[in-house]
Amino acid sequence: GAVVSQHPSRVICKSGTSVKIECRSLDFQATTMFWYRQFPKKSLMLMATSNEGSKATYEQGVEKDKFLINHASLTLSTLTVTSAHPEDSSFYICSARATYQGTHPAFFGQGTRLTVV
Amino acid sequence: GQQLNQSPQSMFIQEGEDVSMNCTSSSIFNTWLWYKQDPGEGPVLLIALYKAGELTSNGRLTAQFGITRKDSFLNISASIPSDVGIYFCAGIHYGGSQGNLIFGKGTKLSVKP
DSSP, rough: OOOEEOSEEEEEEEEEEEEEEEESSSSOOOOOEEEEETTTOEEEEEEEEETSSOOHHHHHHTOOTTEEEEEETTEEEEEEEOSSSGGOOEEEEEEESSSSSSSSEEEOOEEEEEEOO | OOOOOOSSSSSEEEETTTEEEEEEOOOOSSSEEEEOTTTSSOEEEEEOOOSSSOEEEEETTTEETTTTTSEEEEESSSSGGGGGGOOOOOEESSSSSSOOOOOOOOEEEEEEE
């Protein structure tokens, strides 16, 4: 399957600081990337969908000014958690698809464990 | 909106037993996907199904795309301890305004040696 690399795998930051998480598709061009948040023992919660070159579409209840998403190229999307608070601590996972619609499945990054202290 | 109902939520089985889980929906999907997530990792694609009625195997795993296109199941035969994890189904529906995948809530599998 296709390879999606997410970095960093773990990050600890202080309250009030910002953290950037990168998601790269290594062997295909990702027209669409998704960002998920996962609480312990829970399912994947879609935060936003980003299409290359356009603004991300955020799910209801997700603050776009807090979770900044940039999808500037076909192989890279970034999620920046701004002014992080302890309640932002979670497991964040990205996934990438070659197309917005159609048959292509999504491939996931390894996830980023964010801890805000 | 479209929703997937995945069951069971969790399973506790003995090593060597067979496992079956499924996803159903009131909506039609054009593609069904099955993923496995190990603790602390991102989900990994196990099987992709593209045609109604399609039956596909990947080692001890077998998945089928329901004839009605509203359901799919995943079977694991002769389970082993490394099968532990959360299994997610996902459906893709073409057309309309929604191009992203719809995920089930997952089935947590525990295997007792």
